[in-house]
Amino acid sequence: MTIHLNVPGADDLTRAVDVLREWQSDTDPVQLHPGDIGWFWRWGTTATAAAVRTWTRDGHVLAVGLLDGADLLRLSTAPDVRRDESLARRMVADVTTPERGVLPGGEVMVEAPPGALVSELLGEAGWGDDEPWAPLVxxxxxxxxxxxxxxxxxxxxxxxxxxxxxxxxxxxxxxxxxxxxxxxxxxxxxxxxxxxxxxxxxxxxxxxxxxxxxxxxxxxxxxxxxxxxxxxxxxxxxxxxxxxxxxxxxxxxxxxxxxxxxxxxxxxxxxxxxxxxxxxxxxxxxxx
Known part of the structure; x- marks a missing residue:
């Protein structure tokens, strides 16, 4: 089935937030959180909607991204598709092609959950490691x-x-x-x-x-x-x-x-x- 990249309208943000809530788990901590979108909301509803990306298949949201600034995409996926190759390859194609409206050309960064295949594929494509972050629980x-x-x-x-x-x-x-x-x-x-x-x-x-x-x-x-x-x-x-x-x-x-x-x-x-x-x-x- 085809995977679709979407920019949700202001009325569709609720759906992206709802799936992010469902994906939060103590066994899989420190990923993109509804609160990250809530904090971004200080820029207003229109700007927040414009900063969110979703990847869907057969009507189901598989991944959610937040453009936390012009050069950083913060990603999370449904836990059961973190190693899904078709999803990962589609996401890599989208984030590496500026014309698709995710990230621009030049120096950019992607944050993905541990073990996500999309991160490994970006590494294979020549993306290096950025500065380390310390998660705490x-x-x-x-x-x-x-x-x-x-x-x-x-x-x-x-x-x-x-x-x-x-x-x-x-x-x-x-x-x-x-x-x-x-x-x-x-x-x-x-x-x-x-x-x-x-x-x-x-x-x-x-x-x-x-x-x-x-x-x-x-x-x-x-x-x-x-x-x-x-x-x-x-x-x-x-x-x-x-x-x-x-x-x-x-x-x-x-x-x-x-x-x-x-x-x-x-x-x-x-x-x-x-x-x-x-x-x-x-x-x-x-x-x-």
Missing amino acids: RDLAGPVEDPGVRVEVAGPDRAGERTAVHRAAFGGPSFTDDRWHAMAAGPLYADARCLVAYDEAGTAVGATTVWSAGAGRPGLIEPLGVHPDHRGHGYGRAVTLAGVAALRELGSSSAVVITESARTPAVATYVSAGFDRLPDRLDRRRAG
């Missing part, structure tokens, strides 16, 4: 430690504090209050929480957003940051624990996060908050 069966600082859920009244911490932590101006409201207006935010941590003086020092994929499935921390003026005081661990507790309240079975392996302090923070580090992941990169 924490089981949520047991209680979560108290963060030790005041942490509040950031609704519309605290959006400014949430976005200000993010801009300071990541050094970029793009996450404005308007972007927060666009994200919060998206359908995926119903299963998410924004959290802000405060020091004893009441200053916002750290923040995160966490995303549930439904009860009994892994939840995602994306993103998490501490204001640079307040690092080194344990606030990263505190806001991580608050995020983990929020995911547990939302019914998540585990909490997952992925960060650059080179960000040693970030990895250490997650480990200190009870996360287990999994083997590093390597994206595929085609040189320009």
Whole structure:
């Protein structure tokens, strides 16, 4: 049967998100998550729809991709087709042919789940390894430690504090209050929480957003940051624990996060908050 590449319209995004929810599993952690699309929603519904790609066969969604920027495609597949050769070869053809509207020419990257045949075929086609990423997972069966600082859920009244911490932590101006409201207006935010941590003086020092994929499935921390003026005081661990507790309240079975392996302090923070580090992941990169 023929495999089709699709750019879902705004009304079809729900289908892609629904299959991503179904694919989340504690036995197959840290893949493209509904929360990744939820976080992208800060750019608005139209932009989010334009950034999603699906591959279908006989009406069934087999793979979902998110163009997380112009040069990075983040992929996940249904678990039972991860080694499907016809799907993998079609996906490789699509991502390596700019005219098909997935990735442009030049230097680009593809993130795929471990063991996915599409990654191996890209390697055979001359794509190299990109910088390593560290996936981390924490089981949520047991209680979560108290963060030790005041942490509040950031609704519309605290959006400014949430976005200000993010801009300071990541050094970029793009996450404005308007972007927060666009994200919060998206359908995926119903299963998410924004959290802000405060020091004893009441200053916002750290923040995160966490995303549930439904009860009994892994939840995602994306993103998490501490204001640079307040690092080194344990606030990263505190806001991580608050995020983990929020995911547990939302019914998540585990909490997952992925960060650059080179960000040693970030990895250490997650480990200190009870996360287990999994083997590093390597994206595929085609040189320009």
